[in-house]
Amino acid sequence: MLSTMALRIPSRLLSQLKLSRRLHSLPAPLSEDSDEESLLFSSNGLESSYIPVDRRFYNTLLKKCTVFKLLTQGRIVHGHLIQSIFRHDLVMYNTLLNMYAKCGSLEEARKVFDKMPQRDFVTWTTLISGYSQHDRPCDALLLFNQMLRFGFSPNEFTLSSVIKAAAAERRGCCGHQLHGFCVKCGFDSNVHVGSALLDLYTRYGLMDDAQLVFDALESRNDVSWNALIAGHARRCGTEKALEIFQGMLREGFRPSHFSYASLFGACSSTGFLEQGKWVHAYMIKSGEKLVAFAGNTLLDMYAKSGSIHDARKIFDRLAKRDVVSWNSLLTAYAQHGFGKEAVCWFEEMRKGGIRPNEISFLSVLTACSHSGLLDEGWHYYELMKKDGIVPEAWHYVTVVDLLGRAGDLNRALRFIEEMPIEPTAAIWKALLNACRMHKNTELGAYAAEHVFELDPDDPGPHVILYNIYASGGRWNDAARVRKKMKESGVKKEPACSWVEIENAIHMFVANDERHPQREEIARKWEEVLAKIKELGYVPDTSHVIVHVDQQEREVNLQYHSEKIALAFALLNTPPGSTIHIKKNIRVCGDCHSAIKLASKAVGREIIVRDTNRFHHFKDGACSCKDYW
DNA sequence: TTAGGGTTAG
Numbered sequence: 223m224l225s226t227m228a229l230r231i232p233s234r235l236l237s238q239l240k241l242s243r244r245l246h247s248l249p250a251p252l253s254e255d256s257d258e259e260s261l262l263f264s265s266n267g268l269e270s271s272y273i274p275v276d277r278r279f280y281n282t283l284l285k286k287c288t289v290f291k292l293l294t295q296g297r298i299v300h301g302h303l304i305q306s307i308f309r310h311d312l313v314m315y316n317t318l319l320n321m322y323a324k325c326g327s328l329e330e331a332r333k334v335f336d337k338m339p340q341r342d343f344v345t346w347t348t349l350i351s352g353y354s355q356h357d358r359p360c361d362a363l364l365l366f367n368q369m370l371r372f373g374f375s376p377n378e379f380t381l382s383s384v385i386k387a388a389a390a391e392r393r394g395c396c397g398h399q400l401h402g403f404c405v406k407c408g409f410d411s412n413v414h415v416g417s418a419l420l421d422l423y424t425r426y427g428l429m430d431d432a433q434l435v436f437d438a439l440e441s442r443n444d445v446s447w448n449a450l451i452a453g454h455a456r457r458c459g460t461e462k463a464l465e466i467f468q469g470m471l472r473e474g475f476r477p478s479h480f481s482y483a484s485l486f487g488a489c490s491s492t493g494f495l496e497q498g499k500w501v502h503a504y505m506i507k508s509g510e511k512l513v514a515f516a517g518n519t520l521l522d523m524y525a526k527s528g529s530i531h532d533a534r535k536i537f538d539r540l541a542k543r544d545v546v547s548w549n550s551l552l553t554a555y556a557q558h559g560f561g562k563e564a565v566c567w568f569e570e571m572r573k574g575g576i577r578p579n580e581i582s583f584l585s586v587l588t589a590c591s592h593s594g595l596l597d598e599g600w601h602y603y604e605l606m607k608k609d610g611i612v613p614e615a616w617h618y619v620t621v622v623d624l625l626g627r628a629g630d631l632n633r634a635l636r637f638i639e640e641m642p643i644e645p646t647a648a649i650w651k652a653l654l655n656a657c658r659m660h661k662n663t664e665l666g667a668y669a670a671e672h673v674f675e676l677d678p679d680d681p682g683p684h685v686i687l688y689n690i691y692a693s694g695g696r697w698n699d700a701a702r703v704r705k706k707m708k709e710s711g712v713k714k715e716p717a718c719s720w721v722e723i724e725n726a727i728h729m730f731v732a733n734d735e736r737h738p739q740r741e742e743i744a745r746k747w748e749e750v751l752a753k754i755k756e757l758g759y760v761p762d763t764s765h766v767i768v769h770v771d772q773q774e775r776e777v778n779l780q781y782h783s784e785k786i787a788l789a790f791a792l793l794n795t796p797p798g799s800t801i802h803i804k805k806n807i808r809v810c811g812d813c814h815s816a817i818k819l820a821s822k823a824v825g826r827e828i829i830v831r832d833t834n835r836f837h838h839f840k841d842g843a844c845s846c847k848d849y850w
Numbered sequence: 851t852t853a854g855g856g857t858t859a860g
Contacts, residue, residue: 281851316851323852347852354853382853417854448855455856483856518857549858556859581859588859616860648860 277308284317293325300334316344323352328361343374351383354390362387378412385418389425397422397431411440417449424453429462442473448480455488463488464497477508482516490523493804496725498523512536514544521547525554528802528829528836548576552585558836559845561593568602580611587617591624592835594847599624615646622649626656627849631665647677658686659849666690681707681714682808689811693762719783719805721791730786739790746789751780753823754816757842762812784813784830792824800827808832808850818844 280303287296300318308314315338322331335341335349346369353362366384369376376384381404388396401419404410410419416439423432436442436450447470454463467485470477482505489498502520505512512520517540524532533554540547548571555564568586571578578586583606590599603621606613613621618641625634634653638645650672657666666687673683684707691700707713720729730737737743751759761780784805791801809817809832821828822842830837838845 285851313851318851320851342851344852349852351853377852379853384853386854412853414854419854421855443854445855450855452855478856480856487857515857522858544857546858551858553858579858584859619860 277311277314280306280308280314281317284314284321288317288321288324291325293322293327296321296325297330310339312338312340312342312345316342316348319345320348320352323348324355326356328352328356328358341374343369343377343380346372346374347377347380347383350380350387354383354387357390359387359389359391363391376407378409378415381407381409382412382414382418385415385422389418389422397426397428401431401435410435411438413439413441413443413446417446420446421449421453424450424456427457429453429457429459442475444470444475444478444481447475448478448484451481452484455484458488458492460488460492460494460497464494464501467501477505477510479510479513479516482510483519486516486519486523490519490526493527493720493722493727495523495527495722498527511541512539513542514540514547517541518544518546518550521550521554525550525557526831528831530554530558530560530836543576545576545579545582549579549581549585552582552589556585556589556592556835558838559592559847561589561595561598564589564593565595565598578609580606580614580617583609583611584616584620587620587624591620591627592846592850594627594849596624596628615643615648618643618645619648619652622652623656626653626659629656629660631656631660631662635665645672647673647680650676651680651683654683654686658690661690661693663690663694663696678710679712681712684712685714715807717783717805717807719787719803721787721801721803723791723794728787728790730783730790732783732786733781734783734786737786737790739793742793743786743789746793747780747785750789750792750820750823751816754819757819757823759816759819762815782810782813784809785816788817788820788828792826798826800829803828803830805830805832808834809837814844814848814850818842 280299283299284296284303286292287299296318299321303309303314303318315334319331319334319338322328322334331349331352335345338345346365350362350365350369353359353365362383366376366380366387369380381400385400385404388400397419400422401410404412404415404419409415416435420432420435423429423435432450432453436446439446447466451463451466451470454460454466463485467477467481470481482501485501486498489495489501498520505516510516517536521533521536521540524530524536533551537543537547537551548567551567552564552571555561555567564586568578568582571582583602586602587599587606590596590602599621603613603617603624606617618638622634622637625631625637631653634656638649638653641649650669654666654669654673657663657669667690670683670687673680677683684703688700688703691697691703716731718729718731720727722728734740784803787803788801791803795801809830814837817828817830817837817839819842820826821839828839830839832850834850835846837850
């Protein structure tokens with residue numbers, strides 16, 4: 223039965239519907255699985271005695287169902303509609319079609335579309351936009367082709383939906399064709415069409431074309447500005463995105479959550495923390511409420527920039543949280559190695575009635591793995607399955623990592639062999655990494671063979687295998703790995719580290735000799751080196767992947783990019799302040815030992831972010847407990 | 851009656 227609570231339909235309309243049913247002997251409400259024929263049959267020849275109500279009545283009901291996504295109630299209205307005198311009304315049927323399309327019931331929408339005795343361009347556009355908005359871009363494009371073949375002319379509504387579908391279907395090559403088509407139809411400078419078009423161009427890196435479309439718009443609105451900001455943000459063009467943001471402000475447009483979410487995301491992925499903080503300050507000043515979408519990205523920005531405390535503050539201040547907010551917090555704790563906190567918050571989340579999804583479980587599993595919480599991790603793996611979430615490859619990677627960290631390499635191997643999916647390269651990489659940590663050469667070589675087969679172009683596993691052999695003194699085998707790398711053309715990604723000081727990013731590569739402060743930096747590192755040697759530092763030369771003698775290996779090690787970055791930061795930041803260093807690849811074992819002792823020697827907290835996680839070095843220890 | 855832009859993992 224219809225219920226005011228569930229429907230959220232105005233009570234006036236509801237009583238009208240009830241009254242009309244009573245007065246005109248309409249059939250009882252229809253079940254969810256009734257199709258059009260059975261609905262018609264159930265009317266039992268009553269149409270003749272049926273006196274129609276105002277057409278605005280149906281229209282308003284359908285619109286309400288569309289806005290509030292009330293599919294069940296929409297079906298009931300459909301059941302009544304097909305018995306009314308409006309059952310051949312094209313506009314009414316377009317509205318009905320739109321209701322199904324917007325509620326995401328594309329199969330029912332298609333059924334209505336197929337049975338419509340007549341269609342106009344709005345009919346076609348409605349279904350195209352339904353497909354486009356519900357992740358069925360291919361169907362949207364197919365239907366658009368059919369629409370043209372049937373001789374219907376698209377309008378600006380059709381074109382913006384089709385362009386969105388083309389962008390999602392990764393048909394970047396269609397961009398210029400579609401643009402040409404829009405010019406031909408005269409819609410290229412329409413703000414909706416143009417925004418979709420410039421978004422499509424940015425997704426394929428055609429930033430100049432996107433800018434041309436933007437410049438040619440007959441009018442601009444917040445969506446067109448946001449599309450351009452988001453485009454540059456996605457391409458790591460943080461400075462450009464910020465410049466456009468300032469242009470948006472200059473022209474008097476008010477930024478929305480879309481603008482902020484893009485900017486925080488960009489600042490986070492490119493390490494522009496100071497600029498991100500500036501945007502955050504602007505957001506606060508303009509009185510914008512901190513809600514989930516932009517807030518989640520802001521939380522992520524602080525977490526990825528190394529400040530777990532600020533991330534937590536954002537979570538606490540969120541006016542409204544969704545599952546992504548919780549996942550972002552869990553991920554932050556996981557990446558920073560705060561496993562117990564992640565476990566606590568995961569339980570809080572469940573207590574609060576938020577149902578964890580596959581990413582929540584991935585985060586808590588990662589947190590357990592990074593903190594060595596084997597039993598807890600296994601418990602959550604079992605719980606995930608009990609909750610009806612089918613583990614995917616990335617969950618298996620984390621479980622292998624979890625078992626590997628605990629040193630149970632045979633159990634990790636058994637787990638891989640018994641998995642219901644074909645092991646991926648990432649799964650074997652997790653085992654390989656565990657073998658490196660626990661110095662299991664034979665199993666490491668076995669895992670590496672699988673990785674080389676599945677992902678031959680990744681230099682990482684070659685380097686790890688090299689390190690496994692080198693640390694065991696098996697230099698001939700290590701040389702064989704190096705030779706294989708050379709023959710297959712696999713190159714170790716050049717390592718670089720960077721630090722952000724006073725709004726500027728300073729980047730360093732190994733043996734950096736171009737920096738204006740290079741002599742000071744070298745002297746500083748020598749000073750630190752002497753101190754950490756007193757604390758017991760012994761260079762671990764197995765991390766040097768070149769064929770040179772022991773002495774030269776030791777020299778090479780001292781000029782790894784993270785050590786140069788640390789010396790630079792020590793010279794250019796106030797005494798006692800926390801140092802943040804970022805690195806494009808995994809931090810090497812020797813640098814890890816050196817920085818650990820350096821944190822004690824210089825009395826600083828040093829936070830290093832590598833590709834895997836954060837390392838919080840303090841008082842001679844690291845939050846990763848030497849496993850990463 | 852129909853349209854365009856944003857988030858968490860790897």
